[in-house]
Amino acid sequence: MDTSTLTTEYRHEPVMLTEVLDALHIQKNSVVCDCTLGGxxxxxxxxxxxxxxxxxxxxxxxxxxxxAAGERLKEQVPHIPHRLLKGNFGxxxxxxxxxxxPGVDAFLFDLGxxxxxLDIPGRGFSYHEDAPLDMRMDPGNNTLNxxxxxxxxxxxxxxxxxxxxxxxxxxxxIAREIVRRRSIAPIQTTGALVDAIKAGIPAAARRTGGHxxxxxxxxxxxxxxxxxxxxxxxxxxxxxxxxxxxxxxxISYHSLEDRxxxxxFAELSRGCVCPPDIxxxxxxxxxxLDVITKKPLVAxxxxxxxxxxxxxxxxxxxxxxxxx
Numbered sequence: 450m451d452t453s454t455l456t457t458e459y460r461h462e463p464v465m466l467t468e469v470l471d472a473l474h475i476q477k478n479s480v481v482c483d484c485t486l487g488g489x490x491x492x493x494x495x496x497x498x499x500x501x502x503x504x505x506x507x508x509x510x511x512x513x514x515x516x517a518a519g520e521r522l523k524e525q526v527p528h529i530p531h532r533l534l535k536g537n538f539g540x541x542x543x544x545x546x547x548x549x550x551p552g553v554d555a556f557l558f559d560l561g562x563x564x565x566x567l568d569i570p571g572r573g574f575s576y577h578e579d580a581p582l583d584m585r586m587d588p589g590n591n592t593l594n595x596x597x598x599x600x601x602x603x604x605x606x607x608x609x610x611x612x613x614x615x616x617x618x619x620x621x622x623i624a625r626e627i628v629r630r631r632s633i634a635p636i637q638t639t640g641a642l643v644d645a646i647k648a649g650i651p652a653a654a655r656r657t658g659g660h661x662x663x664x665x666x667x668x669x670x671x672x673x674x675x676x677x678x679x680x681x682x683x684x685x686x687x688x689x690x691x692x693x694x695x696x697x698x699x700i701s702y703h704s705l706e707d708r709x710x711x712x713x714f715a716e717l718s719r720g721c722v723c724p725p726d727i728x729x730x731x732x733x734x735x736x737x738l739d740v741i742t743k744k745p746l747v748a749x750x751x752x753x754x755x756x757x758x759x760x761x762x763x764x765x766x767x768x769x770x771x772x773x
Contacts, residue, residue: 463490539679615668623649
């Protein structure tokens with residue numbers, strides 16, 4: 450695939466762009482970090498608000514995304530300083546230390562998986578294309594792939610993953626079918642996995658609710674890439690790097706992600722946790738965040754019609770309080 454084709458593929462419309470820009474309160478000369486750069490849809494607009502003395506930091510673990518984003522930034526905002534860092538935002542501490550960044554004024558996490566990644570057949574993300582089972586976001590640094598999960602995890606663990614990460618109501622039946630089929634021959638392709646999933650779901654249920662493999666593929670992708678653990682690590686690291694008065698904005702696309710964001714924000718916005726019968730605070734805990742969104746922001750009906758990716762998006766925003 451040539452670079453021009455890839456760059457075109459990465460030009461999807463950024464989700465809830467106006468809400469993101471409003472939430473982050475970007476000032477000229479500030480440092481902004483897009484932890485999920487993708488094709489730089491959000492970053493291009495954030496960079497335009499920075500001015501020539503600001504700095505945009507873009508993080509992505511996908512080389513193709515970094516290349517596409519780099520070309521777009523050079524082409525559209527050539528005078529805005531930017532640094533693109535290859536890596537997973539779960540290693541945010543290491544990335545920012547290596548880049549010698551003293552602090553960040555605004556963080557963005559857009560947790561949706563970019564459609565170009567999903568659509569490249571060889572990556573094994575898509576249930577529409579027959580390809581080797583892989584699903585690794587960063588093949589160079591991740592040894593666990595989908596084939597290993599499918600062919601080595603026991604039925605109980607497969608059931609747990611499908612039920613927890615995919616919210617799949619037929620998880621146990623699908624897991625049993627996977628184990629039965631792999632006892633005859635290893636399941637090595639996405640097509641073979643789709644067949645197993647379909648066989649584990651009653652025929653009536655297969656006819657409703659979209660593609661029958663959608664939830665299972667999501668669950669396996671999350672397990673392969675440890676996405677929920679990475680999210681919690683990345684969020685807590687970002688809040689350590691966020692300068693007082695700075696903002697963090699997170700766009701999530703399913704309830705598991707949103708729950709983690711909500712919990713992390715809630716924990717860090719709590720003050721005293723002493724029992725109510727103690728007259729004077731002895732814990733000394735001070736809130737470090739002000740949660741701006743008491744309820745998550747969602748896309749307007751106009752945006753959903755224009756940009757279907759925004760249908761399940763939820764935005765949560767918090768502000769770093771000044772040190773006490």
